[in-house]
Amino acid sequence: MAQAANNSSVTPLKPFTPEDDVNLREALKRCSAATYEAAAQFRKTGNNEHLPAIVLGIIERYVEPDLRAKLKDADDDLRVIEDLGIDSLTMMEIVILVEDVLQMSINNEELRYLRTVGDVKTFIECKVRGLPLPKPTKFIPIEQIMSIMPIQPPFLFLGEASVNAHGANAKYKISGQEFFLQGHFKDNPVLPASIMLEALGQLAVLFLLEGQVGEDGKVVDHKTIFFTSCEGVRCHRVCKPGDVLNLSIKPKRLKSPLATFEGQIRVGQQKAATAEEITLTFGFAEEVVQPVQSAAPVSVPAQAVVNG
Amino acid sequence: MRKVYITGLGFITSIGNEAGSVSESLRELRHGIIQYPPFQKNDIPVKVAAPIRDFQTNTTDPEDWIFPARYNIRREALRGMAPHGVYSYCAMQQAVEDAKLTEADWSDLYTGLYAASAGSPFLLTHHVERMRKVGVMRCPPLGVVASISGTVNFNLVSQFKIKGASTGFSSACASSAHALGFAYDEIALGRQRRMFVVGAEDGNVESILPFAGMRALSLQTNPSIASRPFDVARDGFVGTGGATVLVLEGEEEVERRGAKVYCEVAGWGQASDGYNVAISHPDGAGLRVAIENALKYSDITSEAVDYVNAHATSTPIGDLSEARALKAIFGHSPTRPAISSTKALTGHGLSLAGAMEAGFCALAIREGFMPGSAHITQIDPACDGLNIIRSTLPHRPNVVLSNSSGFGGANVCLVFRAA
Numbered sequence: 001m002a003q004a005a006n007n008s009s010v011t012p013l014k015p016f017t018p019e020d021d022v023n024l025r026e027a028l029k030r031c032s033a034a035t036y037e038a039a040a041q042f043r044k045t046g047n048n049e050h051l052p053a054i055v056l057g058i059i060e061r062y063v064e065p066d067l068r069a070k071l072k073d074a075d076d077d078l079r080v081i082e083d084l085g086i087d088s089l090t091m092m093e094i095v096i097l098v099e100d101v102l103q104m105s106i107n108n109e110e111l112r113y114l115r116t117v118g119d120v121k122t123f124i125e126c127k128v129r130g131l132p133l134p135k136p137t138k139f140i141p142i143e144q145i146m147s148i149m150p151i152q153p154p155f156l157f158l159g160e161a162s163v164n165a166h167g168a169n170a171k172y173k174i175s176g177q178e179f180f181l182q183g184h185f186k187d188n189p190v191l192p193a194s195i196m197l198e199a200l201g202q203l204a205v206l207f208l209l210e211g212q213v214g215e216d217g218k219v220v221d222h223k224t225i226f227f228t229s230c231e232g233v234r235c236h237r238v239c240k241p242g243d244v245l246n247l248s249i250k251p252k253r254l255k256s257p258l259a260t261f262e263g264q265i266r267v268g269q270q271k272a273a274t275a276e277e278i279t280l281t282f283g284f285a286e287e288v289v290q291p292v293q294s295a296a297p298v299s300v301p302a303q304a305v306v307n308g
Numbered sequence: 309m310r311k312v313y314i315t316g317l318g319f320i321t322s323i324g325n326e327a328g329s330v331s332e333s334l335r336e337l338r339h340g341i342i343q344y345p346p347f348q349k350n351d352i353p354v355k356v357a358a359p360i361r362d363f364q365t366n367t368t369d370p371e372d373w374i375f376p377a378r379y380n381i382r383r384e385a386l387r388g389m390a391p392h393g394v395y396s397y398c399a400m401q402q403a404v405e406d407a408k409l410t411e412a413d414w415s416d417l418y419t420g421l422y423a424a425s426a427g428s429p430f431l432l433t434h435h436v437e438r439m440r441k442v443g444v445m446r447c448p449p450l451g452v453v454a455s456i457s458g459t460v461n462f463n464l465v466s467q468f469k470i471k472g473a474s475t476g477f478s479s480a481c482a483s484s485a486h487a488l489g490f491a492y493d494e495i496a497l498g499r500q501r502r503m504f505v506v507g508a509e510d511g512n513v514e515s516i517l518p519f520a521g522m523r524a525l526s527l528q529t530n531p532s533i534a535s536r537p538f539d540v541a542r543d544g545f546v547g548t549g550g551a552t553v554l555v556l557e558g559e560e561e562v563e564r565r566g567a568k569v570y571c572e573v574a575g576w577g578q579a580s581d582g583y584n585v586a587i588s589h590p591d592g593a594g595l596r597v598a599i600e601n602a603l604k605y606s607d608i609t610s611e612a613v614d615y616v617n618a619h620a621t622s623t624p625i626g627d628l629s630e631a632r633a634l635k636a637i638f639g640h641s642p643t644r645p646a647i648s649s650t651k652a653l654t655g656h657g658l659s660l661a662g663a664m665e666a667g668f669c670a671l672a673i674r675e676g677f678m679p680g681s682a683h684i685t686q687i688d689p690a691c692d693g694l695n696i697i698r699s700t701l702p703h704r705p706n707v708v709l710s711n712s713s714g715f716g717g718a719n720v721c722l723v724f725r726a727a
Contacts, residue, residue, distance in 0.1 A: 030371065062383075064382065064383065064384070087384075089449045089450060090384070092449040093387075093448065093449060096445075096446055096447075096448070096449075099446065100446065105445075
């Protein structure tokens, strides 16, 4: 079937026969009418504008009814597994239906990194248009974060993290054992606002080091990253031991020597803090491709510290 | 050895979808056999079957299936199930409610689940056909677990979060009797405190009709006489499906929970014919030894047996073998024990039969009756000397045997005793 989607050249549309239409209706019988309409239009015209509606419509059909509301006003960061309860088997079901409806083939390897609704949409669009697939989201466990980052415990405020071309996400659980909570405040441990901003800054550092920022194989030198400024920082919620901070940053401007990000912290569905702009300076390493790993700088002082 | 009791039952059967209606059907000899619509075609000589009611599972897409509203099965669970997976799930729900168990009780290291079914030929053929037609990579990812033998244990163990022993049994029509026997062992030996025993079958075109090829099915068109074990005019069995779940618990657990008890599982025995792949031994040699073993291991004499729920499926050869085995054991007295085959009412449930009939025995002991052997007009003279009861007796049997025989000459006898 339509290997066409894998070719980079544009291939002529296959005619959409009445029999195809019957099969398409059958395949999408549990999806919304709008999903079928979009799919039929796509099959007739090849117009990629219909893709998001088709893909979202197919995902929606596999989401348990009580979770579907989340998809309604979903942004592209909505996570397929964690937020929508879709397991890897359901993901396969989605893929098989997408393949069937869009007449394309997807292999297992390509699926491994599709973690968010945005990933899925971008992936499908690239497949259909024959574009090279985007760099997948990279998931970085805590051990690896420690080996990458110049900042180390007890002043590292990132747990597991993920980085892709559009930004980075991380979690940090306030354990209650953080040294500064002893005095902030007396008998009432509350995470300092400055630390929230620091955590976002650290995530931005991780993005600069892992997010394929440099072109032509240039890599950011971790010794060159420092805090410059921040704008529009607001705290919305007091964060205490036991809370899990969901940190996210997105680059707004990236041009050596300055990188500006917007950042947000959520706890569950509640907004905890936002920063309109966090700006860091950075520079590239002299030589190309120097693995930053292994030589974890244990005693390097914190370099992206925000003076709160 | 610890004592083992039956403390919960769940039924989705051709004669009732919960214990109350099943018991009523057994007592009043109400059968569940009909002229089965999918068989009413010129090229199908078999016309009757005993389908279950209130479920609709005749499409290959589980999301189309209809089942009673009291059972809530999520899509995520449903997609890995065969029709008899749904029946088992519902029977399981009934059984845990009946035994008054909560998930905290059963989801521990000491509760296991043994199951038996032949898988789903219906879904298996569908998925294989689809694979051939649309290609290997376009098959539903859960097609395998929904259709192969073992599908019942895969599904129930994961959905009910069973953490103890689990496996499936595959000895055709003796399967779920084997499951019950080995489940008894797990508890008696102290390895588990509680076991769920499940027998189930789709009971649809694909699971029943292949038996027509071996000439094992009744060609009767009248549902009221099609299944008539021990009758001289019997001409084959009537297929059925459904599910039965039994809860077995050890004495400590029964005491700790103050659980109500149907009866004791006193023991069991098995033996094989070593004779033919599909034909039972003409003298019922293996079954006779299975019964002897069961009595020996239960420390019960043949004189003490009040009622035998026979395997008798209404096939000419099978019923005769069993009659001979029974005569070898009970020939000393023409009045004891009472013998009947409830397959006259339910049809033959294949892998489901052993568990379903064990459930019937538990009901009979607790409620105090012995179901009659229905539809006999003229008893086969070969049964002379056996007390085959034609109507239900309103007495409580104290000791009950349940026989099952499967392909390859596998024979199992289960022993139940009033608690």
